[in-house]
Amino acid sequence: MKRRIGIWGLGESGTGAALLAHRQGYQVVLAASHPPAPPYAERLSQAGLSWTITADPYPLFSSCDMVVRSPGIRPDNPTLLRLREQGIPHCSDLEWGWLHFPPNAQLWMVTGTTGKTSTTHLLAHLLKTAGKKALACGNIGYSFCEAILDHPSTEYYVVEASSFQLWDAWSVVPHLFVVTNLAPNHLDWHGTLEAYADAKLHLLKRLPPTAAFLYDAGSPHLEAALAHYPTQAQVWRFRETPGPGIHAWIEPPFLVCLMKHTEYEEERWEVSYEGTPLESLPQRKNGLPALLAAAHLIRTRQETLRRAFETFQPYPHRLEPVAHIQGVLYVNDSKATTTEAVWYALKNYERPVIWIAGGVDKGNDWGLLLQAVQKQVKALILIGKDTQTLERAFHPVVPYLDWAASMDEAVEKAHLLASPGDVVLLSPGCASFDWFRSYEERGEAFRAAVRQLQTRLSENPSS
DSSP states (O other): OOOEEEEEOOSHHHHHHHHHHHHTTOEEEEEESSOOOHHHHHHHHHTTOOOEEOSOOHHHHTTOSEEEEOTTSOTTOHHHHHHHHTTOOEEOHHHHHHHTOOTTOEEEEEEOSSSHHHHHHHHHHHHHHTTOOEEEEETTTBOHHHHHHHOTTOSEEEEEOOHHHHTTOOSOOOSEEEEOOOOSOOHHHHSSHHHHHHHHHGGGGGOOTTSEEEEETTOHHHHHHHTTOOOOSEEEEEOSSOOTTOOEEEETTEEEEEEESSSSOEEEEEEEOTTSTTOSHHHHHHHHHHHHIIIIISOOOHHHHHHHHHHOOOOTTSSEEEEEETTEEEEEOTTOOSHHHHHHHHHTOSSOEEEEEOSBOOSOOGGGGHHHHHHHEEEEEEOSSOOHHHHHHHTTTOSOEEEOSSHHHHHHHHHHHOOTTOEEEEOOOSBOTTTOSSHHHHHHHHHHHHHHHHHHHHHOTTO
């Protein structure tokens, strides 16, 4: 008799999990609170799968052997609690993909508060540059399960993993595990920093000695949390500056690491990032795990890593230059939804910043930014729903603070405040789900507003 697998939620991850379960011969039960978007509905229908739209899928799932839940379904969901009480196991799509992972492939997993997406793409690009079969997938818009289904002969699956996916990934054991940093985030969802950290780090306890663990030793919250997660894995530490126990760091214009050949012999690697897309500070930091992976794991040459840096295409909406207008640089950093991401953005510029920020506050500690804002920001323009917390935090330290009712208005106000040499920086520090459906849509709105400004000024420079 076929095992019954419940798939709860029919977005990218749910659709991928459903298609993988169907291909593996399970009896698949699909349920969601909303109909799937047309691209997902088409893929499911083509596979001969149907679904039920319901607010309470428990009656459908009560006879299932396993339920694969959407990342958006919280641990305290009443239906999920009821399934647990009945002894019906649940997991995320990461766990479901791992249960059907190709036996000869490697899983490289990246998590953290910021830098996950860029690091995931850079590691996959490094592997491809070194001649490996690799692809980036997971929490980047291409589900892990569907990647396994579409590309079963891939050698390396480089997976971005969110805390929403990791907390019930019960048996996943990556061959390489990267934690880019840790800062308070999604506390509205996890409740506490400790629960958020546990979601990301619990798998460390089951890593074997053959696995590699790379992490940012310059992240104080991460260093503190790791005291509770012993691991047998090989540990490689990176941060911005060198120091005892640090294996990779930045010495402008180089990324540097030490390769130990024997107990007494080591080789210093220096790979220049100058003239590459990694010149911004966040991208330099994202390059450090790639440097360590190149030196210690795939044992490629420094020239290969430099070529990977030169040909890397950074992920959109992260410190993305949009235009220079009348001597002012306009930068789209819409993907910066945490205070730590904003901190790196501000630190990247040594010139005055007109900062556009706001949206849906996820429980951020804005105090972490006070010093950087006081030093860098000449004006703050607030957008979106939750502007009160930003106003309270930064009104005492910014020379000028204003509000905008749209992205167009925010860009226009920034233009009127900016002088040649300034930076207009959209780095919201908040989620986008008030005015926009995603950080991508928010970034596109900023780009469009900047281009509209550019066109207007080219036609009438005095306006």
